[in-house]
């Protein structure tokens with residue numbers, strides 16, 4: 246693996262792999278009734294077009310496709326060519342037409358206790374139609390982009406579906422991102438309308454969002470209208486409302502008609518753009534289109550969670566601002582007509598048992614969360630979850646980063662009462678849907694392994710030359726065949742799309758995921774983490790370069806290097822090494838806090854470094870490349886590795902001798 250891999254994380258996973266021999270067979274009853282059985286793998290492999298056509302039949306098409314896949318202009322794919330459909334109709338209207346209008350689509354749980362709302366499919370249809378009419382009045386037409394910057398309230402889902410209904414691609418920006426990050430995303434995709442809220446509740450208090458939209462508007466001139474949900478009722482401040490631009494949701498949407506006839510769009514019509522960190526400072530706008538994406542989201546949600554829409558109550562704890570919220574809160578579950586829980590706040594508000602209380606209250610059967618959350622609950626011990634009756638649970642899912650076997654086993658035992666399979670699902674913003682995962686009714690799960698590609702998906706682990714590695718060996722994770730929910734391009738940058746994903750194994754035509762992986766002796770896949778300059782902090786993707794750029798934009802900073810160091814709670818944590826400008830002297834007593842606040846302001850609280858070290862030099866090769874591997878050794882308090890290629894080996898002594906400074910305030 247390259248110098249840029251994360252050795253300690255990799256080593257840990259490899260060590261686990263060596264000693265891990267636990268297996269969890271699927272419960273017999275679940276296996277007998279499973280939606281997807283073992284024969285699906287062969288069936289999909291035998292005729293992949295026919296397999297995907299069957300999956301696309303889950304959806305309602307206005308016009309059926311003429312061709313399943315057009316790969317003639319690879320890597321620019323077209324799926325279900327000639328077909329037309331409306332994503333919003335598929336997620337809402339058709340369930341009402343099928344007689345399920347009174348079924349609850351969303352059990353919404355606000356963070357303040359007893360602030361709840363149940364929304365049926367019929368009500369959702371009315372509200373989505375109203376929002377579509379209101380957006381039309383605000384000037385949104387087919388093809389226009391709309392940015393959504395919202396807390397976890399039902400209106401966020403309504404806004405996304407209203408955009409889909411109009412064929413106006415949405416770009417949802419995570420509410421934790423700063424005004425700068427919001428502005429650059431609005432600017433990159435040219436969003437003319439922003440949907441937001443005054444704020445949302447987090448950790449027991451209102452947390453403002455609208456001021457960040459106002460600030461973002463000073464940095465981009467693209468925005469014509471801002472549609473604002475009143476959630477918290479907080480004071481917007483003296484200049485917090487601009488009559489020429491700002492419109493209240495309750496006025497515009499509240500007064501709009503509940504009738505909206507939707508149009509069918511081409512299968513390849515853009516559905517949304519989701520920004521994610523890459524290896525440069527500029528986030529990539531990942532483009533997903535309609536027919537293939539919705540097919541992938543609906544199929545995988547059904548297969549991986551063995552979904553029984555009549556009886557299951559599903560809950561995914563991700564934020565709507567990440568791809569998991571797109572595929573597994575909005576498009577997959579709603580296309581499948583489930584009843585789901587949507588929770589606004591933090592897991593420990595007002596007390597540590599809040600999540601488990603919600604599971605007990607709504608009798609949640611399928612639960613999907615991230616390893617970082619599981620690890621934080623593990624630290625608190627089993628006493629809190631043990632107070633709640635969670636016997637309704639039947640399948641537990643994990644996503645976002647490798648799940649360590651201890652966390653997997655704790656999850657299964659303490660939360661799942663040893664009855665529930667755990668599905669460790671590997672996928673990415675780019676893949677749109679789950680790619681590698683156990684099937685709960687088929688696979689004997691191994692703690693720590695995502696196991697094998699699901700039926701229809703072809704993944705492999707290859708060496709530098711693109712050759713499949715034998716069982717027992719490691720290499721790069723690749724996808725060897727196109728799949729319906731694959732990204733179509735990077736918004737406005739086809740070249741970067743080709744370079745980033747398709748040039749590494751151009752000869753073979755493989756998609757390069759950017760992850761390292763190992764096949765164990767049974768051929769099951771263990772994902773080891775990123776092999777590029779992308780970090781994974783609490784399951785959130787951050788680019789080292791993006792944070793370095795934020796740091797060097799501070800007037801006192803000359804140069805910086807950022808690494809992702811292993812962290813017991815967050816998987817990886819941001820550790821920054823900073824060289825100050827000469828005129829800044831020692832930077833002053835507050836320098837670490839100043840820099841940390843600066844990163845927070847530039848990107849958002851998730852990018853805040855765990856530690857910032859002020860150093861006199863950075864370790865570089867003779868060609869000037871920063872040796873992050875050595876900096877990771879320091880950050881992880883390990884013996885420093887091989888320094889032979891350093892231009893000046895004494896630098897590491899200086900850096901190691903320096904004081905590490907935590908940014909916790």
Ligand code: PRX
Pocket residue numbers: 521568569643644645646647648669670671672673674675695758759760772773774775781784785786
């Ligand atoms: O490194 C892998 C890790 O998260 C990356 C994708 O991040 P993002 O696009 O933000 O999507 C997160 C939600 C799908 C991957 O390249 N990753 C995601 N799931 C897993 C994982 N690593 C190991 N095991 C997983 N189950």
